[in-house]
Amino acid sequence: MPDRIKIFGDQRSGNCLKVKWTADFVGRTSEWIDVLAGSGATQDPAFLAINPAAQVPVVILPDGRALAQSNAILLFLAEGTKLVPSDHYERARMWEWMFWEQYSHEPSIAVRRWQLSYLNIPVDQIDPSLLVRGNRALTIMEARLGQTNWFAGAGFSCADIALLAYTRMAGEGGFVLIRASVIGSNGQRVF
Amino acid sequence: MPDRIKIFGDQRSGNCLKVKWTADFVGRTSEWIDVLAGSGATQDPAFLAINPAAQVPVVILPDGRALAQSNAILLFLAEGTKLVPSDHYERARMWEWMFWEQYSHEPSIAVRRWQLSYLNIPVDQIDPSLLVRGNRALTIMEARLGQTNWFAGAGFSCADIALLAYTRMAGEGGFVLIRASVIGSNGQRVF
Numbered sequence: 234m235p236d237r238i239k240i241f242g243d244q245r246s247g248n249c250l251k252v253k254w255t256a257d258f259v260g261r262t263s264e265w266i267d268v269l270a271g272s273g274a275t276q277d278p279a280f281l282a283i284n285p286a287a288q289v290p291v292v293i294l295p296d297g298r299a300l301a302q303s304n305a306i307l308l309f310l311a312e313g314t315k316l317v318p319s320d321h322y323e324r325a326r327m328w329e330w331m332f333w334e335q336y337s338h339e340p341s342i343a344v345r346r347w348q349l350s351y352l353n354i355p356v357d358q359i360d361p362s363l364l365v366r367g368n369r370a371l372t373i374m375e376a377r378l379g380q381t382n383w384f385a386g387a388g389f390s391c392a393d394i395a396l397l398a399y400t401r402m403a404g405e406g407g408f409v410l411i412r413a414s415v416i417g418s419n420g421q422r423v424f
Numbered sequence: 425m426p427d428r429i430k431i432f433g434d435q436r437s438g439n440c441l442k443v444k445w446t447a448d449f450v451g452r453t454s455e456w457i458d459v460l461a462g463s464g465a466t467q468d469p470a471f472l473a474i475n476p477a478a479q480v481p482v483v484i485l486p487d488g489r490a491l492a493q494s495n496a497i498l499l500f501l502a503e504g505t506k507l508v509p510s511d512h513y514e515r516a517r518m519w520e521w522m523f524w525e526q527y528s529h530e531p532s533i534a535v536r537r538w539q540l541s542y543l544n545i546p547v548d549q550i551d552p553s554l555l556v557r558g559n560r561a562l563t564i565m566e567a568r569l570g571q572t573n574w575f576a577g578a579g580f581s582c583a584d585i586a587l588l589a590y591t592r593m594a595g596e597g598g599f600v601l602i603r604a605s606v607i608g609s610n611g612q613r614v615f
Contacts, residue, residue, distance in 0.1 A: 285564050285567055285568070286524060286528060286564055288528075294513070298513060300513070300516050300517065300520060301520050301524070302519065302520040302523040302524055302527075303523075304519070304523050305516055305517075305519035305520040305522075305523050306516075306520075308516065308519050309512070309513075309515075309516035309519070312512065321500070321503065322485070322489060322491070322500075324500075325491050325496055325497075325499065325500035326491065326496075328493065328495070328496035328499050328500070329491060329492050329493040329496040331496075331523075332493040332494075332495050332496050332522075332523070332526055333477060333492070333493055335523055335526055335527050336493075336526050336527070336530075336531075337477060337479075339527075340527075340531070373476050373477055376476055377476070
């Protein structure tokens, strides 16, 4: 398969899975290579030669060039497909939600999930601000999806894939997904 | 000026300034409206109606629509200009550096700068991991700029603007910019 890409990723990572989902959706053949986050594997010199930032996911293109950062890979794979709105403003809104996801969603929801369900840190030793900030992010998402079916544009876009990744795993981080809007800023349900 | 945009921003914020710099560079007329971060102004209902994420910068387009997230605004303003590489892979590398900036650079360098120089928190009360992670980010940048003059593509792009924003202010966060590569992972100079 001359267009086959290699995805170096961890199957427990939403950031890695979203790359695989996008490749599948746009019909791009891919080969998955497991690289376990937190195992030291991303500090291996061979891996650092691919991604000096020592993070997964990374993809290797058929010509051998590498590309990192999950949402950058999504945009790369999806360019020219219906996953990217053709309207300039709607495309920018898609970028807005994707940057917001990496800055204001993943650092609380994915991190609390990792600490709680994979590092098995007792809940009372986890930074309480992660729950507050994660619930704030979920509330912002719920408000948006109360207005429209999709985060940006008239249909399914890269923004929806990006935000799905860790939202679907939020329960493993102790977040209550049902009616997130009734959870106050202190992380407690308001009724 | 029918194409004039409004920029709601804080002049102390690299994220806000990079939007202004990009507007200026591409010749887009803009009006700056001060919104002080940390003042509660972003929690005002009128502001939340513009950006439910309660963050600056936000721009208002001539037709009244809003757009948030600094790097999404950069991509919006720069589309079709020489700030965006025409090659698909180089454009993706630009996105890669821009997502990396928001995930791995800003949360350590900008946050430590804010705490040290604006909140006046004593240095021994600041999370020591901010210095370690910020120096790691600076080291990755230096390695890249040892190979090429620009982060992505053959010339100046949005990635350079995004990374300039807080790097130029890193000194206010206690980071030593000269020869960052000789600073070890513990944040101390290695000679």
